[in-house]
Amino acid sequence: MIQALIFKEWLKLRWALCGLLLVGLGILGFMAQSLMADFASGPAVPIWQNLVERQVMFFSGFKSFGILTGLVTALVQWLPDTPNRGLRLQFHLPFPQMQGMAVMVGCGAGLIFVVSLSMLGLLLLLTRYYFPPPVVEAVGITMLPWLMAGLPVYAMSSAALVEPHPLRKICYAVIGWQVAALYLEGCGYAGFKEVLFSYLLLGLGLLFAPFLPGKRFKGEGL
Amino acid sequence: MGERIWISISRWVLCLVGVLVLAVVLPRMFDMAFKKSSPSSFVLYSPVTEGFLFSGNSPEGEFRYRDEAGNLYDRKTYMSLTPLFWYRDLFAWKIMPETLGGVPITREAVEAGAQFFRYRPGDMQREGIALWPLLESASEFSDLRLPETLFWNKGRLIFENGLTRRRDATFTEAVETSLSDAGFVFPVAAVWGNPTTKKPHDDGWFLLDAEGRLFHLKQEKGLPICRNTGLAPPSGIRHVAVTEDARKEFFGYLITGDGGFHVLMQENYALVRLDLEDFDPDTMGLLFMADLLGRTLVYGDGEGFYALRLDREYRPLHRYTEARFPAFSQGTAVARAILFPFTLKTRASYTKAADFALVPSGLLSLVGILFAFLSFVLIRKKMEKPLCPGIREGVVLLLGGLYGLLVLCVEDGWFRGEKGQSRS
Numbered sequence: 179m180i181q182a183l184i185f186k187e188w189l190k191l192r193w194a195l196c197g198l199l200l201v202g203l204g205i206l207g208f209m210a211q212s213l214m215a216d217f218a219s220g221p222a223v224p225i226w227q228n229l230v231e232r233q234v235m236f237f238s239g240f241k242s243f244g245i246l247t248g249l250v251t252a253l254v255q256w257l258p259d260t261p262n263r264g265l266r267l268q269f270h271l272p273f274p275q276m277q278g279m280a281v282m283v284g285c286g287a288g289l290i291f292v293v294s295l296s297m298l299g300l301l302l303l304l305t306r307y308y309f310p311p312p313v314v315e316a317v318g319i320t321m322l323p324w325l326m327a328g329l330p331v332y333a334m335s336s337a338a339l340v341e342p343h344p345l346r347k348i349c350y351a352v353i354g355w356q357v358a359a360l361y362l363e364g365c366g367y368a369g370f371k372e373v374l375f376s377y378l379l380l381g382l383g384l385l386f387a388p389f390l391p392g393k394r395f396k397g398e399g400l
Numbered sequence: 401m402g403e404r405i406w407i408s409i410s411r412w413v414l415c416l417v418g419v420l421v422l423a424v425v426l427p428r429m430f431d432m433a434f435k436k437s438s439p440s441s442f443v444l445y446s447p448v449t450e451g452f453l454f455s456g457n458s459p460e461g462e463f464r465y466r467d468e469a470g471n472l473y474d475r476k477t478y479m480s481l482t483p484l485f486w487y488r489d490l491f492a493w494k495i496m497p498e499t500l501g502g503v504p505i506t507r508e509a510v511e512a513g514a515q516f517f518r519y520r521p522g523d524m525q526r527e528g529i530a531l532w533p534l535l536e537s538a539s540e541f542s543d544l545r546l547p548e549t550l551f552w553n554k555g556r557l558i559f560e561n562g563l564t565r566r567r568d569a570t571f572t573e574a575v576e577t578s579l580s581d582a583g584f585v586f587p588v589a590a591v592w593g594n595p596t597t598k599k600p601h602d603d604g605w606f607l608l609d610a611e612g613r614l615f616h617l618k619q620e621k622g623l624p625i626c627r628n629t630g631l632a633p634p635s636g637i638r639h640v641a642v643t644e645d646a647r648k649e650f651f652g653y654l655i656t657g658d659g660g661f662h663v664l665m666q667e668n669y670a671l672v673r674l675d676l677e678d679f680d681p682d683t684m685g686l687l688f689m690a691d692l693l694g695r696t697l698v699y700g701d702g703e704g705f706y707a708l709r710l711d712r713e714y715r716p717l718h719r720y721t722e723a724r725f726p727a728f729s730q731g732t733a734v735a736r737a738i739l740f741p742f743t744l745k746t747r748a749s750y751t752k753a754a755d756f757a758l759v760p761s762g763l764l765s766l767v768g769i770l771f772a773f774l775s776f777v778l779i780r781k782k783m784e785k786p787l788c789p790g791i792r793e794g795v796v797l798l799l800g801g802l803y804g805l806l807v808l809c810v811e812d813g814w815f816r817g818e819k820g821q822s823r824s
Contacts, residue, residue, distance in 0.1 A: 221548070221562050221563055222562035222565055223546050223547070223548060223562030224546055226531060226550055227533065227550070229529065230528065231595070231596065276407065277403075277406075280406065308565070310531060312529050313529055313531060316528065323754070343813070346810060346811075349418070352421075353418060353421050356421045360424070360746050363746060365747075365752050365753055366753075367528040367529050368529070369751075369752055369753040370753070372755075373754050373755060373756040376756040377754075380417075380756075383417075384413060384417060386409045386410045386413040387413055387414055389407055389409070390410035390414060391410075393407050393410075
């Protein structure tokens with residue numbers, strides 16, 4: 179049953195995965211082209227120094243990528259199942275309901291991890307080609323919270339989509355938006371270095387958020 | 401995992417995250433509505449009155465020039481009483497005194513004696529990209545230029561060439577030999593310097609070795625030169641800042657582990673500890689102003705500021721302390737503490753870095769928590785539900801006070817006004 183559920187999620191999410199990877203690769207391509215032009219025009223040290231002194235972020239195109247990933251994943255995953263009550267049918271399968279929900283959330287979160295980590299890996303490879311290791315490290319630490327913002331956006335968008343009551347829908351959407359804003363606050367390079375783990379825990383913890391709305395969706399007035 | 405556990409965890413997560421979000425949003429909205437900007441004065445020492453003069457907004461929003469006793473001055477009088485700062489105007493008006501404190505005053509002498517630097521608590525916390533240039537300190541050119549290599553600290557200093565974008569093994573080795581020859585014990589514990597080329601000259605970098613000793617690294621005529629400063633304060637070195645001013649009196653300042661603020665002199669690396677009463681480098685900023693006749697230091701935090709006048713030998717001449725006007729009136733501060741039992745701090749206090757810390761509001765918040773509990777009971781009574789809160793409700797109310805009440809209102813569906821529904 180778990181495999182069947184995963185396959186069902188794969189059918190829903192595969193195009194989102196391809197689309198998000200394409201968008202990410204497009205941003206990376208644009209970035210690579212821009213870096214190539216900069217480095218072709220002269221020695222690297224003034225560019226490195228400019229980056230260090232002025233905190234220029236050549237990868238700022240990725241700032242909203244995490245949010246986009248979380249939002250697209252939630253919409254693609256839950257929107258087809260909620261208006262026509264497909265999710266309620268799933269809850270009546272001979273399989274523990276919340277375990278089924280966990281498989282769905284796990285698939286959504288898995289997609290976010292796959293997309294985010296591949297973009298992070300490619301960005302770090304590109305950065306290492308042009309910059310020394312301290313820049314690579316700083317770019318990685320700066321980029322991580324931006325990508326992690328996808329987790330609260332995904333979790334709270336899912337909760338908002340699944341939740342049947344309009345007021346709670348609005349509250350969950352506002353909470354997701356506010357939590358995601360914390361991950362994107364302008365902090366310069368490596369500003370999240372000391373608190374990265376706390377924010378990761380917050381994002382992972384939030385993945386439990388859609389379960390209670392899911393139960394309410396089934397119509398068990400909680 | 402049982403179904404009830406999934407639901408229970410989900411309910412806890414939604415409640416706690418709701419409380420955390422409210423602990424960010426509500427205090428920010430409250431502060432935007434009620435927080436008054438605390439006016440800060442610019443402080444100068446007057447060699448004429450031998451006291452401090454202040455310029456800045458009063459709490460009523462009026463710009464004032466005043467002295468320590470509260471006497472008010474017009475702008476021109478204020479400027480004439482602080483001639484070493486406003487010397488351009490005084491020379492233009494031809495009212496600059498010929499001597500001050502027995503020292504002849506010329507425009508060149510005033511300009512040559514002036515130096516300013518600022519310290520902020522955030523300066524001690526490293527952030528950003530740790531990649532620096534080792535500039536040529538003995539350049540034959542008038543301006544400083546970026547070298548071909550930048551370096552970083554990985555226990556040893558590693559140089560990477562910007563032309564080849566490869567590690568410069570030769571220069572890395574040369575620096576390491578230079579450090580070893582000076583008696584440096586690896587690994588490099590800290591690196592301090594001023595990486596910009598926009599400065600009158602270059603004083604290189606200060607390095608802390610594994611034994612807590614301070615070394616001075618420069619590049620002269622293309623070669624790395626390292627000297628042992630002989631400095632190893634028993635309390636340790638927390639921070640060194642290189643200020644590089646044309647006066648060349650000192651390299652910069654140094655903060656020791658016991659909070660001492662020292663000037664690191666160019667001559668023999670002598671340390672001069674400044675007599676700053678109640679100075680806390682973790683919470684207080686500092687402004688250093690040197691002039692022809694002495695040094696003025698102004699330091700403080702959100703609660704008050706201290707002004708200290710030193711002579712040219714760094715001996716205290718005059719002190720002054722003043723409390724700042726609080727950002728909140730007493731009533732507003734009490735209301736804030738009652739309403740918000742804690743705030744979630746998402747920004748570090750003195751840097752641009754992110755934070756994630758709960759800042760409690762103190763004992764007054766117990767009043768707000770009690771109010772939240774009473775409101776909870778009254779709402780439950782009206783809805784004909786059990787009055788005693790469950791574990792989750794109790795924890796959320798106890799931790800969150802007003803935040804918890806709002807979250808429970810939404811999460812438990814009180815807005816729907818259902819009667820007699822049992823607690824889950």
